[in-house]
Amino acid sequence: MDTNPSDTTGLPANVLDPDCPSRVIFQRIGDKWASLVVQVLADRPVRFSELRKMVSVVTPKVLTQTLRSLERDGLVTRTVHAQVPPRVDYELTDLGRSLLEPLAQLRKWAEGNVPAILAARDAYDDAQDEALLG
Amino acid sequence: MDTNPSDTTGLPANVLDPDCPSRVIFQRIGDKWASLVVQVLADRPVRFSELRKMVSVVTPKVLTQTLRSLERDGLVTRTVHAQVPPRVDYELTDLGRSLLEPLAQLRKWAEGNVPAILAARDAYDDAQDEALLG
């Protein structure tokens, strides 16, 4: 109650509040698999086994956890087709699709600045080495 | 070598590659303290003790770890003023400042969609309860 969620003018008010629900988004982005899954689902519905193949080698348990979280937050839908063999499709909701844009921006930044970051790391590590030797 | 880092046309090529350095960015955003620190440093240099106060209650060890990572990646600079009492300022680099924009976009999305996400959670949890009772 001490922060105002409708304040989107740029002030880092409620982000600093650990209890603010907006923080869960950042956690989700940083989640090892969640943001990956969202981007894989960007274009079309994908079924479970297909998802497993596309997302390198993730164990079914972890993939299920990820999907459940995303489903609970209303970012993806889970559709069970009652047939043999079973078939379950996962698809982005409108809410989930609206996340694609900010996600893409971030990805663009990340990919564009990889060289700079790598260079910074090298410089930092070199400085560390020299400090140890000197 | 199987992916092209200069491909920023929108294809989710290298993001799916666990070895691609661009993935570290997502990890950093999801880091419990890193994105917080970056936003706190948005406007002005801040010294260590001040940082501790602004970012709720983080232990010095964890804060140091966070700052070291950000420094290593070239997002913040660490300036030691040789004086008594000691004074160390942390400040955003140009690279770090350039991250503020995509970060703000994400924050805007997060804050704007908190109600939707919360509602989705309620609906999901209710459905779970009914499934158990039914």
Added chain:
DNA sequence: CCGTATCCTGCTTGATACTG
């Protein structure tokens, strides 16, 4: 095919105490 159950391990986070 689509998961769940169980167990395990490593890393992140943290509390506490101490040093330059």
Added chain:
DNA sequence: CAGTATCAAGCAGGATACGG
């Protein structure tokens, strides 16, 4: 003031095996 050292704990992530 600005950290480091050490120890402890929790939990996300994963391997493996089994159920609907």
